[in-house]
Amino acid sequence: MKTVLHKANTRGHANHGWLNAYHTFSFADYYHTDRMHFGMLRVLNDDRIAAGKGFGMHPHSDMEIITIPLTGALEHKDNMGNSAVIKAGDIQVMSAGTGVLHSEFNPNKDKEVNLLQIWIFPNKKGVEPRYDQISIKDIESQNGLKQILSPNADGAGVWIHQNAWFHLGVFDQQTDETYTFKDAGNGLYVFVIEGDISIKDFKLTKRDGLGISETQQVDIKFGAKSKVLLMEVPMFDI
Missing domain, CATH: 2.60.120.10 (Jelly Rolls)
Known part of the structure; x- marks a missing residue:
């Protein structure tokens, strides 16, 4: 990873x-x-x-x-x-x-x-x-990750012209989640809006970001009262 x-x-x-x-x-x-x-x-x-x-x-x-x-x-x-x-x-x-x-x-x-x-x-x-x-707005009551963007016009959330998926998580209690990549070769950029999370040895707090690539799954520990945006995007060179 x-x-x-x-x-x-x-x-x-x-x-x-x-x-x-x-x-x-x-x-x-x-x-x-x-x-x-x-x-x-x-x-x-x-x-x-x-x-x-x-x-x-x-x-x-x-x-x-x-x-x-x-x-x-x-x-x-x-x-x-x-x-x-x-x-x-x-x-x-x-x-x-x-x-x-x-x-x-x-x-x-x-x-x-x-x-x-x-x-x-x-x-x-x-x-x-x-x-x-x-x-x-309905994600506010969920202790989990909700898809808010994808490449699919008929999928959950909005859609864009790119092989990308966004998930938003809002938590009021400590929660462990495993994020599985939608597409091999993609990377995941994790942005903490509020609260704190842990990924392996990384402890992230408000407005920290962590880019993750060359893996297919990421284990995340979400702290209570945390709000986090996960952005999975292709990693091709520009």
Whole structure:
């Protein structure tokens, strides 16, 4: 088993006042030669956007973009005609494909929004842009892992143009789980949103990340009051 550890306090950080962002991988002005991506996982940003602030219209292409609000809400608009608000308990996906313009604003006037924005390299370029969002709130009562993303349009959660699976686990008691990879050759990036977990000799706490590859199963000990995102992605070189 091959691993790469990213402790929370080693992430890139940029505080623009209205935006307080932490970058697990190189992004914008943060550049680290050893932290460009984990397989097809290109971006994992932990963003806090101030009340009433946000990103104006900007372009993307040939990228699968997943947004998971942790607290608060985020208003999305794009040139495909979509206008929606996502909030904690939702997941949003956008296939940028041939090109899309979108904006993201915090519609609340008195509280910030905290979200994870994740970019995945797609398995094909030039696809027709698309947008989707669903509620994943029902996982909050489960002491286990729930699939929230896959390559399958008819599967649980949202789908993307990549051989990737995301699972979210919310635990209110100590729980042991074995994660079995969906596809041989994939890697798993484990990101602790809240609480603590143990994987072999690694003890991970809030906002720590651990990349795991060259194995088919991972045993994880989840601490009480933990919330963890598991991202299985292909490990092909970019």
